[in-house]
Amino acid sequence: MTTNRPAESRFAHRATLRRSLRLLGSFRFEQSDPARFYGGIAADSADLLTDFSLDITGRDLAGATVLDVGGGPGYFADEFARAGARYIPVEPDPSEMHAAGLSVTGAVRGSGMALPIRDDAVDICFSSNVAEHIPDPWLMAEEMVRVTRPGGLIVLSYTVWHGPFGGHETGPWHYLGGEYAARRYRRKYGREPKNRFGASLFAVRAADGLRWAANTSAEVRTIFPRYHPRWAWWLVRVPLLRELLVSNLVVVATK
Template sequence: MKFESPPREHGLERVRQLWTLWRNEPSDPGPFYSLMATEAAAQLDVEVGPLAGQRIADLGCGPGFYSRSLRDAGAEVVPIDNSLGELSLQGEPPPGFVLADASDLPFPDRSFDGVFCSNLLEHTPNSPDVLTEITRVLKTGGWGYLSWTNWYSPWGGHDIAPYHFLGVRVGPRVYQMLHGPPAKNVVGKTLWPVHIGQTLRLLERDDAIEVTRVEPRYWPQFRFIMRIPGLRELLSWNCVVYFRKR
């Protein structure tokens, strides 16, 4: 089966498209996540595909937009999340879901061809353990896709942005004083700072892993940013790391 890549807007039109969908995301998440998911599956099909026939774990799958797109590309997908509430955000949880913690996966070693993990890391207190589990369940030669909103991104604090720039203690307090409690993503309860440099060092220290590419998720053409410590934390918005299990 040939998996067709969706047509993609470019330049200012692309910026406008993403900004409009993202602004509407709180009330209408479907269009934003469906676009992200189809594009991610199409890109993975080129980079690490064909996806058809591959067994892929979708870690922190939420309501399953990415699981659906990876399945549309012919992959056998196991949607995994530790929250029934998040799995059910769009109605029925994705078929075949597994309720499990990404830092303690109920799967044997080397059981997946690929692990797709989008925007989970910053929502768990123990992201290093999640990385260890991803490595463990990947087959030799298997691929990992890891993406998260890094803390010093303009959106790092999620609901409390930009007050997160005041730090994990002061930022939430100032936000709460001025705006009341955040609707979602409470720092220290469901949101933790995850930095690009720190995460890359963890991955690079692991001999079982080879990092093959690092890029800003929404503007990959500016990949060079990721070679500049400090600046990358501020400018990438969301970081993507591709890696292989040796």
């Protein structure tokens, strides 16, 4: 069930143009300096979850169990530890888990589409820029709801396919089709892109997330474009514009 009411929350006040420019400017380092890129996203993610947890549950992250679905090599671990959370990343790819040479205590190998976590186990279930990398992201979203305790928080954030970053390193050629963009990348660089369309990158639309929000059993608190300032959040309500201009959609829900 969705209420889709905008949250005039702590995070809404944090969502300034300055923040947007800082985060968008970091994207150019995603491939060349991933620690720098993900470090900024990690800090912003901890702020996002802290703000919504305070607004919705009245508690910050101290002592909370946070499950990060698709946590990769653990770039987010330090930020959540600083916030006092018990941070547990779940990642299906063992090479990705060790890609940065990091070691995260309690890291779990498993698929987001079948989380190896019992029902009602975590306080907060979070996923950042992962849904576009799996073939059935809405099965993953329902798994996130399943493992979250009653009263807990679910935050799903993903890259919109027709947005400026939808093709990841193959963009902006993804506007001409994902397969075309992948072939062009291979011709130019002599190797397959890390995010291969149809295998590790899929076309997930903003409308898909809105449809899931309208049908899930969780109570949806707000939906907004993650990297936009608060005054541009209205874009989510406009069908064509949201597909082209909303680079990342966030759905915040409670169970």
